[in-house]
Amino acid sequence: MSRSSKQKEAMLRILRRTTSHPSVDWIYEEVRREIPNISLGTIYRNLNMLKAEGAIIELSFGGAPTRYDGNCQPHYHFRCIKCGRVCDIDGQVNGDLDKRVAEDSGLEVLGHRLEFYGFCQDCGGCKESNAHPDR
Amino acid sequence: MSRSSKQKEAMLRILRRTTSHPSVDWIYEEVRREIPNISLGTIYRNLNMLKAEGAIIELSFGGAPTRYDGNCQPHYHFRCIKCGRVCDIDGQVNGDLDKRVAEDSGLEVLGHRLEFYGFCQDCGGCKESNAHPDR
């Protein structure tokens, strides 16, 4: 069914060796260093494929462009509302939440999406402008 | 500073009398029944104003168009991945989460965004197509 390609392999390799939860544009620029004429459509298509296969995770919360994570271990994230940095939160995912909500509501709860936000270490002091976007 | 307008008042009134967490387009169509020549830009501008004033809540998670809520009580939501319906979850918001994450990580956590997903009562049985979108 799904064939391999150097484009897809490069993307997965790049996603696995960073912990920065990069954006589509960052991934595009990074892959272009190896495959200069890769198309942006290929980036999007392969990100969706890799996500569907469960090889990567999509961090898609409104307001900011989607970010991707090569670490598939279930874990939560923190997003800096000044610089946009996304970092991992240690500590396990609360799977009981889904069960509790399902029992209380009668809904068929399959999961939840949770993201924390605030100021990162670098941005804690000076809360004005957007200093280092896409970090 | 901020002046009143029949457009803004109509929007707030409409948002307060529904519990459907409507989309921008739904709100647009609804207001147009009162003010047929209202501009979509006005819808967006007033939604952002009302949000900034704390009069409404924006439910903006990636993947689906933004929804709005005239109920400003802090509460969580459930989204049906088949029909798109958004409904309220009873039970209080977990403010301790932010504190715990802040202590563990050293980050300045200001809040979190949480949404549950799964199949609603209507969609629990037949999980194929998209039956009633924007409900």
Added chain:
DNA sequence: AATATAATAATAACAATTACTATTATGTCG
């Protein structure tokens, strides 16, 4: 009523993403 200016309608611009299509690469099978 005259004035200052916030809000509006209409439209253009924008950013993120998806769709299309002719060409190329990959895996399969004789």
Added chain:
DNA sequence: CGACATAATAGTAATTGTTATTATTATATT
């Protein structure tokens, strides 16, 4: 090994959701 079927690609166009622009209108204040 070829020949074949077709998945994946590059390049481009189109779509979607949203914000910016601008001339006009409505609102609040004197």
